[in-house]
Amino acid sequence: MSASQSAVRSRAEAVKVSRTFDWLICFTLFFVVLGGYHIHYMLTGGDWDFWTDWKDRRLWVTVAPIVSITFPAAVQAMLWWRYRLPFGAVLCILGLLLGEWVNRYLNFWGWTYFPVNFVFPSNLMPGAILLDVILMLSGSMTATAVLGGLAYGLVFYPGNWAIVGPLHVPVEYNGMMMTLADLQGYHYVRTGTPEYIRMVEKGTLRTFGKDVAPVSAFFSGFVSILIYFLWHFFGRWFNSTEFVKSA
Amino acid sequence: MKLIKDKVAKLSFVALLAAVSASMLYTPTASAHGEKSQAAFMRMRTIHWFDLNWSKEEVAVNDTMTISGKFFVFSGWPETVDKPEISFLNIGIPGPVFIRAGSWVGGQLVPRSISLELGETYDFKVLLKARRPGDWHVHTMLNVKGGGPIIGPGKWVTVTGSMKDFVNPITTLTGETIDLENYNLSNTYFWHAFWYALGLAWLGYWMRKPMFIPRSIAVEAGKADSLISGADKKVAMGFAVGTLAIVAMSFSNTESQFPVTTPLQAGLLRGIKSIEMPATSVAVKVEDATYRVPGRAMQMTLTITNNGDSPVRLGEFNTAGVRFMDSNVAVDETGYPDDLLAEEGLTVSDNSPLAPGQTRTVQVTASDAAWEVYRLADLIYDPDSRFAGLLFFYDAAGKRQLITIDAPLIPSFI
Numbered sequence: 001m002s003a004s005q006s007a008v009r010s011r012a013e014a015v016k017v018s019r020t021f022d023w024l025i026c027f028t029l030f031f032v033v034l035g036g037y038h039i040h041y042m043l044t045g046g047d048w049d050f051w052t053d054w055k056d057r058r059l060w061v062t063v064a065p066i067v068s069i070t071f072p073a074a075v076q077a078m079l080w081w082r083y084r085l086p087f088g089a090v091l092c093i094l095g096l097l098l099g100e101w102v103n104r105y106l107n108f109w110g111w112t113y114f115p116v117n118f119v120f121p122s123n124l125m126p127g128a129i130l131l132d133v134i135l136m137l138s139g140s141m142t143a144t145a146v147l148g149g150l151a152y153g154l155v156f157y158p159g160n161w162a163i164v165g166p167l168h169v170p171v172e173y174n175g176m177m178m179t180l181a182d183l184q185g186y187h188y189v190r191t192g193t194p195e196y197i198r199m200v201e202k203g204t205l206r207t208f209g210k211d212v213a214p215v216s217a218f219f220s221g222f223v224s225i226l227i228y229f230l231w232h233f234f235g236r237w238f239n240s241t242e243f244v245k246s247a
Numbered sequence: 248m249k250l251i252k253d254k255v256a257k258l259s260f261v262a263l264l265a266a267v268s269a270s271m272l273y274t275p276t277a278s279a280h281g282e283k284s285q286a287a288f289m290r291m292r293t294i295h296w297f298d299l300n301w302s303k304e305e306v307a308v309n310d311t312m313t314i315s316g317k318f319f320v321f322s323g324w325p326e327t328v329d330k331p332e333i334s335f336l337n338i339g340i341p342g343p344v345f346i347r348a349g350s351w352v353g354g355q356l357v358p359r360s361i362s363l364e365l366g367e368t369y370d371f372k373v374l375l376k377a378r379r380p381g382d383w384h385v386h387t388m389l390n391v392k393g394g395g396p397i398i399g400p401g402k403w404v405t406v407t408g409s410m411k412d413f414v415n416p417i418t419t420l421t422g423e424t425i426d427l428e429n430y431n432l433s434n435t436y437f438w439h440a441f442w443y444a445l446g447l448a449w450l451g452y453w454m455r456k457p458m459f460i461p462r463s464i465a466v467e468a469g470k471a472d473s474l475i476s477g478a479d480k481k482v483a484m485g486f487a488v489g490t491l492a493i494v495a496m497s498f499s500n501t502e503s504q505f506p507v508t509t510p511l512q513a514g515l516l517r518g519i520k521s522i523e524m525p526a527t528s529v530a531v532k533v534e535d536a537t538y539r540v541p542g543r544a545m546q547m548t549l550t551i552t553n554n555g556d557s558p559v560r561l562g563e564f565n566t567a568g569v570r571f572m573d574s575n576v577a578v579d580e581t582g583y584p585d586d587l588l589a590e591e592g593l594t595v596s597d598n599s600p601l602a603p604g605q606t607r608t609v610q611v612t613a614s615d616a617a618w619e620v621y622r623l624a625d626l627i628y629d630p631d632s633r634f635a636g637l638l639f640f641y642d643a644a645g646k647r648q649l650i651t652i653d654a655p656l657i658p659s660f661i
Contacts, residue, residue, distance in 0.1 A: 015457070018461060021460055022458040022460075025458075026454065026458070056510065056511045057510055057511075082463060083458060083459055083462040083463055083474075084466060084471050086453070086475075086483070087454075090449045090450055094446045094447065094450065097439070112342040113343055113344070113379055113410070114342070114343060115427075115428055115429065115432075116432060116435070117428075117429060117431050120439065123438065123439060125442035126490050126494050129445065129446065129486055130490060132483075133484070133486055133490075136483050137483060137484070137487075155491075155494055158494050158495070158497075161497070161498045161502075162434070162438050162497035162498065162500070163435050163438050163439070165501040165502070166430070166434060166501070166504075167431060168505070168510070168511075169419045169423075169505055169509075171417055171418070171419045172420055173358070173417075174356045175356060177420070177512065178358060178512045179512065180419065180427065182358065182512050183427065184427060186358040187343070187347055187348070187415065187427065189337070189338055189340055189342070189345065189346070190342075190343075191337060191339055191340065191396070192396070194335035194360070194390030195335045195359050195360050196333045196335055196360040196390070197392075200513050201514075202513070
């Protein structure tokens with residue numbers, strides 16, 4: 001067989017090779033994204049995602065979507081413009097959550113015995129599905145950034161409330177009121193994480209009474225729009241093949 | 248060539264075997280906290296822990312023990328460490344082998360950070376409930392924002408029993424009693440599994456069709472629009488509407504199931520009450536202080552004046568949690584950790600009772616292997632080579648006076 005001849009001899013064989021290639025790429029992409037995204041999210045979202053007593057209605061709501069919309073934007077840019085595949089965001093979140101659960105279960109619980117109900121990751125899937133669907137229906141990165149980015153920020157808190165809400169039930173403990181999540185942070189000793197490094201309930205949103213979560217979510221959605229644009233361009237740049245000379 | 252290949256293969260096998268052995272056969276438990284590595288000046292010139300008591304040395308899972316005592320926030324706090332205006336009374340243990348069932352400073356519960364004043368003495372208590380069996384080094388500890396963890400003395404405590412039996416019952420303000428050890432766990436697993444499955448379903452929908460090569464060819468050929476069908480759009484709409492509906496429903500259900508929720512509690516606790524220490528009648532001036540490296544001994548020349556009305560003797564020098572004692576004057580009866588206790592480590596050139604109104608200059612030597620073991624001798628390598636500590640004087644009735652000292656330290660290498 002010469003170099004100019006096809007490596008396959010029939011359409012069926014071509015389809016088979018193409019599908020094999022699909023699985024190889026998907027498998028590799030999944031784990032590459034998992035590794036990179038997980039490190040990125042641990043470094044930027046870190047404690048907000050690690051501990052329930054950091055999952056507040058101001059900073060967690062604000063920070064988590066902003067720092068997590070990054071890889072979904074970049075991978076969407078690649079999969080959409082090259083292949084019209086609208087699952088970049090979901091693929092990223094599936095990878096991230098798998099990595100996080102492995103980390104939380106084996107490290108946080110398996111090695112250091114922090115209860116899983118104290119160290120579970122944030123749920124980012126609702127925002128990812130909306131991001132992918134908006135991209136697919138609009139076919140526009142701008143619309144995805146504006147509508148999807150905003151939706152990604154807005155849906156984060158309600159999307160997590162079913163998991164986090166029960167931990168915000170108040171308890172009276174030795175004459176002080178705290179939530180069950182606060183109590184988890186107090187009970188399960190973190191020698192290297194003193195209480196004062198907890199960045200929760202800080203800020204100046206004091207004129208909204210108890211309803212600060214929606215305001216934080218809107219702000220998060222707004223910044224997520226900007227971050228989406230930025231990381232979308234990262235994705236396009238990484239996806240460039242201009243450096244490959246045509247044969 | 249074959250010979251080289253065989254050798255490489257053999258050496259690789261040996262290296263692999265060694266690596267596996269090193270990682271599997273020798274796996275010591277990391278159970279202490281690097282307390283000896285903390286800069287000596289941090290331990291000598293920041294928080295002085297004293298009158299410490301670990302209520303038990305062995306405790307069963309679910310049983311409690313306390314660590315109590317006092318700490319003096321040293322007046323000569325080093326410039327290189329932020330002042331303890333934002334601090335947290337922690338406990339130095341390897342993860343949650345105990346749960347911290349309570350902690351108090353000056354009688355106030357301190358689940359959050361507190362503000363401390365230089366020159367004040369505070370009493371504290373930490374209530375621990377045993378959770379995980381093993382031998383654990385349990386330290387007192389104060390985290391200081393901008394200063395890091397300031398670790399105090401530690402004592403080995405054995406936890407017996409099985410972690411499976413551990414329970415952490417809490418009654419909420421809504422009247423429900425839950426076990427915080429596994430509360431909300433199945434709910435967490437359910438929702439994460441549910442959303443993960445939904446994500447997989449979305450991915451699966453697209454992965455069931457050919458992906459990269461044919462779609463890339465179509466996009467290159469300008470037929471990108473043909474790759475998304477009307478059915479695809481309907482499915483996507485279904486996912487989006489379903490997602491929003493599930494989020495709204497789960498939010499609403501949680502709100503109705505838990506109508507009373509509060510935000511996380513945060514904020515600095517101020518106004519922590521310090522102990523009113525009795526006025527001292529002994530004055531001490533440090534004339535000089537040297538650390539003799541070969542002898543592992545610190546020598547001080549002290550001028551002591553007794554302004555009180557009863558004779559006193561020097562019984563103890565306490566620095567960085569190491570207690571150098573003159574056993575003729577004072578004996579520890581609290582079960583203080585052996586490695587931090589030099590029962591006969593304090594020698595005073597003339598330790599006869601110092602009569603009221605009398606002034607005497609004495610040579611005081613604090614010697615013990617603890618200087619090296621606890622790396623306090625490394626003080627001579629610190630940028631500000633000063634030491635500090637507490638001196639305890641006793642009168643015939645056993646009444647104790649606490650005096651702090653703070654002075655430069657000159658090393659002696661011969």
